[in-house]
Amino acid sequence: MDFSLSPEQREMIDAIRKVRLKEIAPKSIRWLDGEFPHENLASLARIGVLGMAIPEEYGGTDASVLDTVLALEEISKACYVTGVAVEGEIGVQARIIATFAPDHLKARYLPRVAAGEATLSICMTEPDAGTDVPNYRTNSRIVGDRVVVNGAKTLISRADIADVLIVFTRVNGIAGAQGIGCVLVPRGTKGLIAKPSYHTMGGEQLSDVVFEDCEVPLDHLILRENSMKTLMGAFNTQRCLNAAICLGLAEGALEQAIQYMRDRKAFGQRIGDFQGLRWKTADMFIEIEAARCLLYRAAASAAPFPEPVITAAAKTYCNEMCIRVTSEAVQIHGGYGFTDEFMVSRLFRGARYGSLGGGTTETLRNYLGRHLVEHVDLASGIGA
Ligand SMILES: Cc1cc2nc3c(=O)[nH]c(=O)nc-3n(C[C@H](O)[C@H](O)[C@H](O)COP(=O)(O)OP(=O)(O)OC[C@H]3O[C@@H](n4cnc5c(N)ncnc54)[C@H](O)[C@@H]3O)c2cc1C
Structure with a gap:
């Protein structure tokens, strides 16, 4: 059993530490008002952090989950708000797209996330069910080669600025855990409303999100019904x-x-x-x-x-x-x-x-x- 970090891991931590000490720590008080720390993410994108969960062919470094843990640990020593902002880019959102989305959607979003030009949001929690995933109500109805999404989510990080929302959804109204799948809803989709609604004790804003007859192509339904186990595994x-x-x-x-x-x-x-x-x-x-x-x-x-x-x-x-x-x-x-x-x-x-x-x-x-x-x-x- 070897508990030591590799030279590459130490090098990565050192690079992040430099950014933490020079740029993140001195300004950490600034993000208490709910502003998203874009400039910190830009600095971290420059040293490759935002592409860690993204495959190399899409501009990332395909880092292990352990490497992303090491990165986030180092960042969060100075600033919670920056830590959770980075979590959105190197976490499950990017890995869900990289693992389950069709190639053209990977190509559309992942390189921009790695470059710090696009952000991702994961929408699970609903007003009436957070922990209770099998009772989520947001529904995706398949109509020909389109999917029509209706429902509401709440307490969602960065939904107001995200370029694409990864939404836990019921598929075709199928009840219970068996009905749960996942749909991608891009920013700008007609009927999508996401607005910052809660200022939190951590400093960041959380949003309410509404989907009113949001229509997306069928291939945006990246996981069909019966996918709750897969999603919770991810x-x-x-x-x-x-x-x-x-x-x-x-x-x-x-x-x-x-x-x-x-x-x-x-x-x-x-x-x-x-x-x-x-x-x-x-x-x-x-x-x-x-x-x-x-x-x-x-x-x-x-x-x-x-x-x-x-x-x-x-x-x-x-x-x-x-x-x-x-x-x-x-x-x-x-x-x-x-x-x-x-x-x-x-x-x-x-x-x-x-x-x-x-x-x-x-x-x-x-x-x-x-x-x-x-x-x-x-x-x-x-x-x-
Ligand atoms: C800072 C922050 C950021 C967040 N960002 C996101 C985000 O980006 N996307 C997103 O989807 N959600 C997000 N959330 C929401 C978060 O995931 C939910 O608040 C969480 O899943 C709990 O759901 P709930 O608030 O509906 O609580 P509930 O599910 O209503 O639970 C209330 C209480 O009951 C307890 N409870 C529930 N069921 C049981 C049980 N079976 N046995 C024992 N106790 C139980 C819970 O543990 C909790 O203490 C965020 C929350 C915070 C605070």
Whole structure:
């Protein structure tokens, strides 16, 4: 078992670190108002980050899920908003198009995503069903060689600016899990309305989306009915990336806390000399390293999508670890930690996203519990 990163992985992380320190960290306060961080994405596109989930023939680097986790971890140390923005380009959206769409749609969208010229949005959540995927109502009706999409989605990241929406949909009104497929709806399609509707505690905007008789060619229905299992399998990529953002936020918070403990004085000494605070940093470090092992293992299992059991464990642990670690970092900063001036408050607010997006920790525990009680072969052991 080799835990070391390759020279190429280290080189990639170093290149991203330079952008993080020079461009992303100094301006991270700017994105609290909901503006999309286009300029950070342009800088990251220049060093090839936005093409990581895209095959080489379409202008990407065809990087592994683990590589995208490493990239997102590094970016998120400084800025939650940039982390989730990049997640949209190197995550499941691009991989769904690359894996399931016809060649001409890959050629239309993927090179532009890699170049930082187009953005993607994934639309699952509906006003009446988020976790409850089998009860999504958005429907795609096949009429000859066209598909007519009707329905509503909510809490969608960057839907207002995306060039193409990847929409979980029911096909021809078929009820339940059996009816779920996936349709691509390009920006500008008649009847598509996407507008920023919610400003979030993380800083970014989320949109409501309405499809009113949106007509697209039949080949835009890239996955027909009976595809829920396939889609949820692909979605394990997003779970790893969500966890990578949390890992990065926690690492950023610990680094900020250590710096503050070196700089701040109380009772005539550095606060870093107080044993109570040193123990906090020790616990934060232990949690981060445990989370990292779980997450890298989950990401490395991808073939082509990460294995669901270890991914559910990794995401749940990273999400909850991140809330604990960023909260302690705020505590170490004293009252200043509560202000927007210090990065830790922004990292803490971003941390709250992890357990809500990409499969809630409750549903992941449901899944893990069911797997353990119903499926594990105890003769082989739980780690098999
Ligand atoms: C920052 C952010 C960005 C997002 N971006 C996107 C996006 O780009 N695209 C998109 O489609 N969605 C997005 N979402 C929405 C997100 O995916 C949903 O909020 C999430 O899936 C939960 O759905 P819900 O809000 O409808 O909650 P519900 O499904 O209504 O759940 C409410 C609560 O009940 C719990 N619960 C539900 N079912 C069970 C059960 N069987 N057992 C135990 N507990 C249960 C849930 O865990 C949760 O705590 C985003 C959310 C956030 C916060």
